Amino acid sequence: MRKSIFASCVALALVSVSGAQNQPSSQPTPGMDMSGHDMSKMSAPSSGMKDMPGMDAETSAPAMHSMEGHHMDMGPHMKMTALREPKPGDEQRAQKVVEAARQVSEKYKDYHTALADGYKIFLPNVPQKMYHFTNYKYAFEAAFSFHPEHPTSLLYEKHGDDYKLVGVMYTAPKRYHESDLDQRIPLSIAQWHEHVNLCMPPADRKKEGLGPKFGLHGSIATKEECDANGGNFHPLVFKWMVHLYPLEKSEAEIWDVNRGHDHAD
Secondary structure (H helix, E strand, C coil), rough: CHHHHHHHHHHHEEEEEEEHHHCCCCCCCCCCCCCCCCCHCCCCCCCHHHCCCCCCCHHHHHHHCCCCCCCCCCHEEEEEEECCCCCCCHHHHHHHHHCCCCHHHHHHHHHHHHCCCEEECCCCCCCCEEEECCCCHHHHCCCCCCCCCCEEEEEEEEEEEEEEEEEEEEECCCCCCCHHHHHHHHCCCCCCCEEEEEECHHHHHHHHHHHHHHHHCCCCCCHHHHHHHCCCCECCCCCCEEECCCCCCCHHHHCCCCCCCCCCC
């Protein structure tokens, strides 16, 4: 399942960056750092692909499927926090986050409740194994403070016409240092991640964003090499993110960053 979430993250990256290259957009994507935006002037995100700048099914669907089966540790394109030595109180602090996330998950098992409470399905018309239902009010809130009862995104699997909730996603500003992240969720328990060193192809070669040179699966990981190949370099795509599976039973399963890597979904 972790590989499915990473596939979704890749697609979100392609949407965000390709949109920025083509035109300004007032519609944020899950994980986008909105701390510098005035939310009162920000329009609600559309539930349709047609309103996502630079996004189309021809590009987005292959992006998701091409990244399935890849580990979260993507070398130069993925930055993850290292697990620290436990400190007194870490386990208790982390457990409070899990308990809050578990209450949220119980509340939103019925995805209709999530929609009614302001969560929006990101790219609902693009086939995915993991869908982000994002609350942009909470995403903005997370840029300044941490409220475990307000996850930025709810993570669902789709089964026919129904959605099954499997996890939540929290975000933190890209300006944060690891010490700041540790204040939100102890780094002896959770590993936060961010997508980095992305080289996108020129607009007339956007399909090359799936590799082998460009994109989060591409070999290019420096600005110099990206410039030499006519690409557009982005040292950081999104802000910090962490996934949590509060309905699982063991701590290892709740915080497992490798979930789904060794077996089929």
